[in-house]
Amino acid sequence: MAYSLPSPTRSDLEFSTSELSGALGDSVTVLPLLVALAATTTVSLPHVLVGFGVFQIVWGLYYGLPLSVEPMKALIGLAIVGSLSYAELAAAGLLAGVVLLGVGSLGFVGRLQRVVGEPVIRGVQLAVALLLFEAAVDLSVGAPGVAAAGLAVVGALALAGYRQSSVLVVLALGGVAAVLAAGVPTPRVPAAELFPAGPPTLSAAAIEGTVAQLGMTVGNAAIATALLCGDLYDRDISADRLSQSMGVTCLAAIPFGGVPMCHGSGGLAGKYAFGARTAGANVLLGLGYVALALVATGALLAAFPVALLGVLLVVVAIELGRAAFDPISAADTRALCLVVGVGIVGLAANVGVAFVLGAVAFWLLSRYA
Template identity: 30%
Template sequence: MAFSANSFEHNWQTLKENPLGEIAGSLGDLGTLLPLMTALTAGGSISLTATLIFSGVFNVYSGAFFGIPIVVQPMKAVASIALARQLSLKETMAAGIGVGIVVMLLSIVGMIKKAADLIPLPIVKGIQVGAGLSLCLNAGSMLSSLSLNGSKWDDNLFWAIGAFSILYGFSRLPKFPFALLVFLLGGIFAAIEVATSGGGGLPAFGFWWPFNPTIPTPTEFATGFGTAGVGQIPLTILNSVIAVRYLSEDLMPARPAPSVTALGISVGFMNLTGCWFGAMPVCHGSGGLAAQHRFGARSGTSVILLGLVKIGAGLAFGESLASLLQRFPKSLLGIMVFAAGIELASVAENLNSSARDLLSPTSATLGTEQSRSAIYTPLRVLTDREKKERFLNMMVTAAMMLASKNTFVGFLAGVFFWALLRLQDRMEGLREARASYAPLNEASALLGR
């Protein structure tokens, strides 16, 4: 099994040793969740009540099952197309259901595992770097609408600069609860803004029921899956399954990494459960894992805590939370997204030193971080050319992913670059073989005279 059987013990022990880190880390992915969830709710593409409750349940089971902070976050391609084309709730649900079916089937038959074994590591890291830099660009989009004139007291560049200063001013204190402080401050600002603006009431307490079936018609399924779901499939497989597996190994080498099969089945299960009731299409994401880890999460406890809060908020406040979420300060959210992006992109630093494909089979499978570093045995020492080409392969993947705004295009560019390098290797090998046979041919020619 790809996950530890003692996940409960690890979660509980980590919570006792680092409660503040787990609480703060649980909020690390809000920079991705809140904007998309709020926008989709406002556009009528999802049910906020169902999204909070179902995604909360998925958070709890992910944390308990995997034992590490595997997040539950929006499917970004589905969300962006649903917003751009104003897809209805049933069309958006059809996209999530379709992606869930495809990813689950590919996981069960072992296709995703085979893909993960075949894809060169520089390409995987390129996808991670591209996703990280994409988050940084998203953060820039959030912050670009702000100004320094202070006309909006609760959301301007002064708050962003202050948050950035605190984030990296305390960067050598990994247990500093940055995300928790930002969330509390942003929540206070949002509540004051709602109470004083008159644009919407504060959340109203009540009991909200999420089980209202939303069954798409064949036409709605064709529209939703055809326009939003198809483009999400490669993104989910590459960034939410394969990249998550490798990232968990990089960030938490002392914990068993989840298998790509387990992650793929999990993605399918979530969408084949929640989307029938209007819950937002979700997946596991490498950016979310990096964000939770950056702000202190080291076990599944962090996502379990977040899940319990989501369930409680959904049952008690439901759709009435929308107006509050819409006013959460972009200045604070933007810095959280930026930090998550930098954390994700930074996993590329070990590409040519201690990346998994350079370790011997014994050192690569050791169970603890200490033993892995102590008995680290490279399979080979890379030449300068190999280092440069591995780095270029990674950057071509990341750069094309950013330029095209499409993970699959970046992946194809990386594979094509890798194939061209292997072709050159083969041609050089043939030339060397011919050169080595040349003296023998000359000797044979002399003997034949």
């Protein structure tokens, strides 16, 4: 099959308060992960934010709906906890981009999902959630009082019915604390250069991380997102075409300092739940990311309270862990055992090993059980 990106079929654009609030629905997990990544690796946060801003706008306008653009959570999570350096993360993202572009062009996405098995993919999600929770504890132990205050804010907002927005509130409080400590930053345009944080390095860890990430991406960012486009927006966008656009995103963004990005059913559902109905939400969010990139300085990032960063990661870990179990029936003990098993092996060993062992176990159970 020849490579081709989908043609836009609608050009609906609306700029309203509902589109603005909907745009925030896609940033609930994006910003905490990006701030945590920048605080724990050599990545350039301004370049990363520009990448997200550009591709929010590009894919929103191209598909004609508020499609999500999110970090590849398995790879980003592994980088945050130190299992991947930024150089390895960049290499993994480029490799993932090549694979996604290829399998999408050949129509293999649906077949890959059936081979791997949903419980294995959900197990990878659980493993990353556990790793993020472990990192959150490490970040919080140095200032337990600050961490407790952050958790209290999250809990109070959740009880008041603002659970989704609580992460952004804690992030804003941390930003205010950083500004008070480091001063108001002078806006600065990120330099346009290739690999501003260093060249990519392909390693065994990068390959293992890519394999694990592709399992999540095929299931959540391609297949589940394609189904949700039809359910929420009455749009027929195939999983293979979403795979192609994710491949293009990674290959275009990473050389200029970006990180591995994908679409995602969670971000799309978040946008819809908060009121987004057109690509206007993507344009507003994209411009917001670019504006934030102008003031995201190293000094400001260094002054961000790491204990609050731990709180943010706890919330993200809980959401990711919940998503791992949501589609699995409580009566399906075999699937639940696979999810938990892959998650525990991923925490104890590494996500790549957990993914491979889980795929083998799923195949054996499907064939002989």
